Amino acid sequence: MRLFVLSEPLVEFCKALKGTGHTAPNPRPQACAAPPDCPPKLREYSRPTGGSVVGAVNELSDGVVTLRALTPTDAEVHLAGEDEPTVRFLSGGRSTMATVLAWIERNRLSREASGPVRSFGICLAATGTLVGVVEANLATPGFRPGVANISYGLYPGARGHGYATRAVELMTRHLVDCTAAAIAAIQVHPENPASARLPGRLSFRFLGERVTAEGERMLTYAKALRQPAELRLADVCQP
Numbered sequence: 001m002r003l004f005v006l007s008e009p010l011v012e013f014c015k016a017l018k019g020t021g022h023t024a025p026n027p028r029p030q031a032c033a034a035p036p037d038c039p040p041k042l043r044e045y046s047r048p049t050g051g052s053v054v055g056a057v058n059e060l061s062d063g064v065v066t067l068r069a070l071t072p073t074d075a076e077v078h079l080a081g082e083d084e085p086t087v088r089f090l091s092g093g094r095s096t097m098a099t100v101l102a103w104i105e106r107n108r109l110s111r112e113a114s115g116p117v118r119s120f121g122i123c124l125a126a127t128g129t130l131v132g133v134v135e136a137n138l139a140t141p142g143f144r145p146g147v148a149n150i151s152y153g154l155y156p157g158a159r160g161h162g163y164a165t166r167a168v169e170l171m172t173r174h175l176v177d178c179t180a181a182a183i184a185a186i187q188v189h190p191e192n193p194a195s196a197r198l199p200g201r202l203s204f205r206f207l208g209e210r211v212t213a214e215g216e217r218m219l220t221y222a223k224a225l226r227q228p229a230e231l232r233l234a235d236v237c238q239p
């Protein structure tokens with residue numbers, strides 16, 4: 001049974017989505033309908049698994065990982081963590097110090113303008129060590145309004161501990177609390193099984209495969225953020 005139908009008109013069709021896009025500019029910052037009651041400094045989130053999550057607008061934590069905005073001082077660590085899978089599936093090309101710094105600056109501008117790109121570093125809560133990045137883009141070309149496209153990456157030494165899954169869960173909570181996004185989507189390249197295992201851990205549903213404007217096949221997963229919904233691929237992106 002279809003419990004939830006998106007009634008908003010479609011915008012541009014699903015072109016490519018290429019993760020955090022270190023080598024390509026983010027969309028021009030624009031207001032993205034963040035509700036006016038976006039949480040102030042700290043708030044506590046109840047978790048389906050029990051316990052709570054305490055976080056601020058620009059910092060969220062579940063006690064194991066913390067999401068925080070990257071600053072230029074993170075650029076060196078971030079650049080060092082870029083391996084071949086990251087280049088292929090996330091960055092969209094080999095980064096340099098200049099492109100990473102420019103990407104961090106674009107994210108700052110988007111954040112400060114309540115723009116469409118919500119980008120966070122993933123840190124270990126116990127030590128503060130930066131281990132990866134997670135990003136939601138509310139203006140990914142080809143996606144319907146209200147769809148937040150989540151991408152993620154961990155530096156090689158941090159994989160295999162569940163940190164990316166935790167980071168994406170925190171990101172979905174940020175989207176609920178600080179944006180008007182109705183759906184979270186994850187796009188996975190068919191040759192990226194490590195990434196494809198993540199959405200199912202967080203109850204994202206596999207909706208199908210699409211071909212981007214660049215001719216890339218992408219497995220598409222999605223999850224309704226605000227109310228139960230039996231989503232279809234057409235709810236996420238334009239035909």
Ligand SMILES: CC(C)(COP(=O)(O)OP(=O)(O)OC[C@H]1O[C@@H](n2cnc3c(N)ncnc32)[C@H](O)[C@@H]1OP(=O)(O)O)[C@@H](O)C(=O)NCCC(=O)NCCS
Pocket residue numbers: 019085086089090150151152153154155158159160161162163164165166187188192194195197198
């Ligand atoms: C995609 C990517 C982030 C996945 O990393 P990951 O470490 O496998 O993902 P998680 O951090 O969620 O960890 C889950 C893994 O840790 C294991 N794990 C170990 N201890 C764990 C714990 N305490 N809790 C949860 N999982 C744990 C899980 O079993 C799982 O391994 P499995 O998939 O072999 O079963 C990583 O491969 C990456 O950075 N790739 C390059 C960039 C990329 O492809 N990004 C995706 C574009 S959208």
